[in-house]
Amino acid sequence: xxxxxxxxxxxxxxxxxxxxxxxxxxxxxxxxxxxxxxxxxxxxxxxxxxxxxxxxxxxxxxxxxxxxxxxxxxxxxxxxxxxxxxxxxxxxxxxxxxxxxxxxxxxxxxxxxxxxxxxxxxxxxxxxxxxxxxxxxxxxxxxxxxxxxxxxxxxxxxxxxxxxxxxxxxxxxxxxxxxxxxxxxxxxxxxxxxxxxxxxxxxxxxxxxxxxxxxxxxxxxxxxxxxxxxxxxxxxxxxxxxxxxxxxxxxxxxxxxxxxxxxxxxxxxxxxxxxxxxxxxxxxxxxxxxxxxxxxxxxxxxxxxxxxxxxxxxxxxxxxxxxxxxxxxxxxxxxxxx
Numbered sequence: 001x002x003x004x005x006x007x008x009x010x011x012x013x014x015x016x017x018x019x020x021x022x023x024x025x026x027x028x029x030x031x032x033x034x035x036x037x038x039x040x041x042x043x044x045x046x047x048x049x050x051x052x053x054x055x056x057x058x059x060x061x062x063x064x065x066x067x068x069x070x071x072x073x074x075x076x077x078x079x080x081x082x083x084x085x086x087x088x089x090x091x092x093x094x095x096x097x098x099x100x101x102x103x104x105x106x107x108x109x110x111x112x113x114x115x116x117x118x119x120x121x122x123x124x125x126x127x128x129x130x131x132x133x134x135x136x137x138x139x140x141x142x143x144x145x146x147x148x149x150x151x152x153x154x155x156x157x158x159x160x161x162x163x164x165x166x167x168x169x170x171x172x173x174x175x176x177x178x179x180x181x182x183x184x185x186x187x188x189x190x191x192x193x194x195x196x197x198x199x200x201x202x203x204x205x206x207x208x209x210x211x212x213x214x215x216x217x218x219x220x221x222x223x224x225x226x227x228x229x230x231x232x233x234x235x236x237x238x239x240x241x242x243x244x245x246x247x248x249x250x251x252x253x254x255x256x257x258x259x260x261x262x263x264x265x266x267x268x269x270x271x272x273x274x275x276x277x278x279x280x281x282x283x284x285x286x287x288x289x290x291x292x293x294x295x296x297x298x299x300x301x302x303x304x305x306x307x308x309x310x311x312x313x314x315x316x317x318x319x320x321x322x323x324x325x326x327x328x329x330x331x332x333x334x335x336x337x338x
Contacts, residue, residue, distance in 0.1 A: 004050045013044040024050075067097050067310070068116035070109060070126045072150070074101045077253065077282055078297065079127065082149070085303035086125060093311055095122070104191065104224055106131025113139065123310045127151060130192050145313035147306045151195045152325070159313065161305045161326045165195045165279075166202035168295040168330035172249055172277040173206035175293070179338050181247040181275055182212065187235065187259060188251035190221035199251050199279060217242065222255065231255075235262040239274065247275040247338070253282040253294070260288060275338045290336025298328045 010020035020041050022031045028038035067090050071079040079101070087097045098116060102109040109132045116124065123145035128136055133153045139146045140158050148160035176184050186203045189196055204214045220238045222231050235258060239245065250256035256278030260270075268274050270290060277293045278285060285292035309324050 004048045009045045009050050013041045064120045065095050066121045067095050068121040068124045069097050069099045070112050071101050072127050081299050089307040102129050104129040110135050147310045149306050151193050159309050159324045161302050163297045163330050164327040165198040169199050169202035170206050171332040176247050177210050183244045183246050185218045185245050185248040187220045189224050191224045231258050232262050250278040253280040270337045292337045293335045294333045296331045296333050301328045
């Protein structure tokens with residue numbers, strides 16, 4: 001079936017092609033086209049099933065009205081919540097969002113940036129993974145609007161929005177010490193991402209602040225995308241083979257979920273046998289008795305700030321600094337696990 005063109009709509013409505021274009025692009029009032037004529041053109045277009053050719057519109061206006069959102073994982077609760085708010089906020093500005101994930105695979109991330117560039121997206125919102133440094137740097141050098149979220153590359157000058165990871169960990173560690181816990185383990189991901197490094201560094205700094213010497217045996221690093229059963233077995237061994245361990249800080253919510261499974265499988269009680277706090281909240285932590293204390297990231301703030309910074313970059317009349325680095329404060333949610 002032949003695609004209905006703008007020319008076809010104009011002919012059926014009995015108006016010029018330019019008039020039809022103005023109406024369908026929301027410029028009827030600006031071009032002083034009568035309300036009755038505009039309604040007629042819109043009715044004809046709807047009845048005929050007219051759909052604008054997005055590439056042609058993009059080439060004509062210089063805008064696709066589409067944003068590219070690249071996150072670490074579509075399945076992760078943090079990224080899913082982040083994406084939903086970004087989609088809602090983008091709609092306020094008149095933009096749609098194309099949503100895809102890297103699964104921390106740099107090659108996939110590079111391919112996604114290429115795909116989104118070919119679709120002429122107007123801006124990029126990216127939670128970057130190691131290996132994407134050159135790709136991000138290239139986008140910035142080409143003056144493409146880019147805002148990084150959740151993580152960043154210290155060597156790449158770009159705008160970013162993330163949680164103050166160090167302060168979040170210190171809030172949790174202070175809470176442990178306040179409750180009398182001394183031998184505190186730390187379970188993290190063995191991946192060189194800025195936010196994970198910041199969390200581990202803050203753990204060591206907190207120990208020093210409370211006069212406790214760091215011990216590498218109290219830190220467990222699990223492989224990213226490792227087998228779930230293997231990870232639980234490693235946590236089991238960590239809990240069983242670390243004498244005197246009385247609390248554990250899990251560096252991400254999916255590690256915290258594995259930790260709950262491990263503690264349960266060992267027949268241990270929370271917090272009587274082991275206390276725990278997790279960075280990044282999850283519905284499970286609210287529902288699991290006695291409730292798992294967590295560092296809650298300001299997801300709404302991250303999403304709204306990222307969109308705001310991106311819109312500023314896309315504003316051709318923008319003034320001031322091109323790059324903005326924003327760290328938002330997390331919140332300790334106290335439950336019964338400590």
